[in-house]
Amino acid sequence: MTPSPARKSTIKQVAERAAVSIKTVSRVLNNERYISDDVRHRVEQAIRELAFQPSQAARALAGKRSHQVALICDNPSPYYVYEMQSGVRAQCLEANVRMIAQPYDRNSVDLRHQIEQLIDQTNPDGLILTPPITDFDDVIDMLQQRRLKYVCISPAKLSTKCSAVFIDNLAAAQALVAYLISLGHRRIGFIGGHPSYATSAQRRSGYRRALELAGIELDTRMEVQGEYDFRSGADGAAQLLALGDRPTAIFASSDDMAAGALATAHRLGLNVPGQLSIAGFDDTALAEVVWPPLTTIRQPTRELAYTATGLLLNRPEPVEHLEIPFELILRQSTAARLNG
């Protein structure tokens, strides 16, 4: 172990120590070709000995890359933001790139301006967008106009202009509702996501298709609007469970809402999983900590983020649309058959 110096070392010092030119050190740093092994080793050792770290500022200023990617993530749920950041960061760590992340508010009128400001100031190598910003035309147009690289996570529709990473929300929702039906449920409530998210409509479609395939007629009173957060899930469930012929199962479009529905069920004295099955999407890994366990579709938010960042950093050229398979995770809450 070399004690790290109190002052920052520069590339020049490394060059002197390794008895090579500055440019050669730069070559090693950037993994360029045409370097003899001997020189490379010498340089690497000097870097280690001096605990040298290149200055982001200087690299960004001199080169074409800034070695930074920006995560533009709105905040439906802190868990969601956290998972996104973790996924992006993991990939950045491997690529030796810095993540720039900060909570954004989709409701601010000058969101586009804020993002533009970020771009001008930091000159990121690329951006990761999450819903619903993926679907904001003014933002997308601006990125396009500036010829910036970006990847969309779960966009409303796939574009030929940029890469996207997503899961098949419709199929996933359908699979989960079909499972509830297979347990014997016929009256299944639906709590929708926030209307400004495209995934909300996709998941509703999946719900409806599952009913349709099972020959169950759609009862629109069984569909309530949510906002992807705990509170709206609790309210939505209250609305559903106040119906005369109330549902025997509830499908919530996110885990925050499913957890809210659970809370309401408890409040009403419905002992899940005896009298009510609750299922939902595990967008935010919240289902992991909920008791009793929910039946969920595991949407690996972190993996979406990780994959998207990989696409951004490692495949400069082609536009790709990558679908990540969802995984249906069956848990205890709905494992008990309806009415024993």
Next chain:
Amino acid sequence: MTPSPARKSTIKQVAERAAVSIKTVSRVLNNERYISDDVRHRVEQAIRELAFQPSQAARALAGKRSHQVALICDNPSPYYVYEMQSGVRAQCLEANVRMIAQPYDRNSVDLRHQIEQLIDQTNPDGLILTPPITDFDDVIDMLQQRRLKYVCISPAKLSTKCSAVFIDNLAAAQALVAYLISLGHRRIGFIGGHPSYATSAQRRSGYRRALELAGIELDTRMEVQGEYDFRSGADGAAQLLALGDRPTAIFASSDDMAAGALATAHRLGLNVPGQLSIAGFDDTALAEVVWPPLTTIRQPTRELAYTATGLLLNRPEPVEHLEIPFELILRQSTAARLNG
């Protein structure tokens, strides 16, 4: 509204448009003195017209400041991280400074190295530390050695070397437990926080002091260890409620744990708030969305972060220790008197 140009504008272009020198533009940007109002207005208008944003990279390279602060925040809970980021960011926005934030893992052996790397690469103007990193000697020593500015949030002990922002955890816990006692409770369970956080011990002390002042003898079986997360709260409550003479109230050291305790209570058929009162710290704003409402100490995490960042940015010189008053929030869960 000026249509923002597709390409980034430079300080040089601004200077030409305002018919002044580059340096003068720089003066305006940095709020330096000795500028005539006339010139200042001309420059400001040119900046607006060109939608000019200074390059972070160039500023950082040329100047002594990088206009960036780093938030070194561990992840006891995604909500906590989110609140911290929001608070720091709000202050950064006002000061026109960029926040660098990314989840850290307190368990990684090379945490100090990771932070050092961040510092070397980004050269931040200052750092915000959160527990338990505030109490890691190797990290603190490194910061001290490099003469970096940093502010600690809720550190284990106040140091004369750096500023700190905190609430009186002992007094807050004491107040909350005293309130439970005033409701008639005598057997009050305690679920502690993660042992590596200093706040855990502080809150336990508050719990004990409240009992002591009420003349209630401490029963160590009533104190269980938690880890500040939902799961450990649920487990801790299960342990407490399995006792022969089980507690009539539970005080959890965080809201995640309080929510966990709630879940356990429901599972056991204890209808909160009939047979059991649950109270806790609202570290992460989770209590806001829990049903039934918890009685909490609102620890304004976001405000702690906001204040700490303000200290860092606006008071370069003196070391200050700032205490933020806590707030006791009475909610339904414990509002009902014991046994009606």
Next chain:
DNA sequence: TTGTACGCGTTATCAA
């Protein structure tokens, strides 16, 4: 395979 010279866009220094 390696080195030299220049420039990136801003701030700092010093002179006017």
Next chain:
DNA sequence: TTGATAACGCGTACAA
């Protein structure tokens, strides 16, 4: 109160 010029630490273009 303003301006000219030299850094800042690295990547790029080109030469050796």
